Amino acid sequence: MADQSTYSNTTDILETRIKELVRDIKSVEIDRDRVKDYICLLVNPDDLLRVMETIANWDEIPMNYLRCITGIDQLTHLEVVYIFASIPGPGGLAVVARCPRKDGVLPSVYGIWETADFQERETYEFFGVKFDGHPDLRRLLTHEEMRGFPLLKDYPKGGDPDDLKAMDAFLPEGWLEQMQIEKERLQNWLQDEIAKRTET
């Protein structure tokens, strides 16, 4: 079993540090009810970099491990969530930054945690948030020719037709139509065959 006393002690330190942070930067709000066992800090995008630099350099429990960056589409605005852990101390800290749904810009935290490189690229390609100061903001997992941001809730189900057309541009002219006809022919053949075999 883990050393219970050390854990509760570092949790106390975390509470103290958060109190200091809220005292220094007035715009930070604390939300404890959003996720169980997590303390969420709602941060104004203008103060984001200041908050990040502060928590990365906290005494005793520096948040030196950026676990994950992801986004949430709240329909009225986007939320970019940074989840942290501290190697010597406890985890359970999340920073939430709000930005507009279209053409949102946030400062990049690549200068503080280098692991943000791929995670910011991923958040960019799925939600369209631009990270100002990122060294190489390209799409990471999806096709280079894609223009839409697929994890936004208004992205068409089954893919944007324009995106699909751009991604299939490597195929020869008329190939897809031909293959679709061939596929239908196969399916008809299969149905006939099933009907024939069930009769006998």
Added chain:
Amino acid sequence: MGLIEKELPPGVLTTTIDTVINYSKKYSIWPMTFGIACCAIEMILATSPRFDLARFGAEVFRATPRQADLMIIAGTVNHKMAQNVRLLYDQMPEHKKVIAMGSCAISGGPYAGTYNVVQGVDLIIPVDVYVPGCPPRPEALLEGFIKLQELIAQESMAKV
């Protein structure tokens, strides 16, 4: 056959060129070393001593498309991968064959109707044999191989 063979010395058989060529073709299928997702694990297992793909003459997995006759699409093909699959297919010499292994390669499978997965690899390249399953057992892949051999046996040089 009977009439001619009576004229020939014992031990000499007559056959057609198609039969001989198809016989050698179907027992020397060289697949490409090419696994995309979890179905590749079953494909690898099919070559292991327990299932032994070598019984059907297909144990030589080639590391280059230029030496391979068979491409096994073992896994989910997404749009970023599709152009590479097509490129590899175009590099293979004739006479090339394709097996679509598993639901993802056949129709998108669990990812049907999503934005990033090709809805069946037969939209990108022509497929000869479909092996359904999620993932198919190695025995199912072997069955697919035997079907492919049957297909090859029906081919004729005159038609191609």
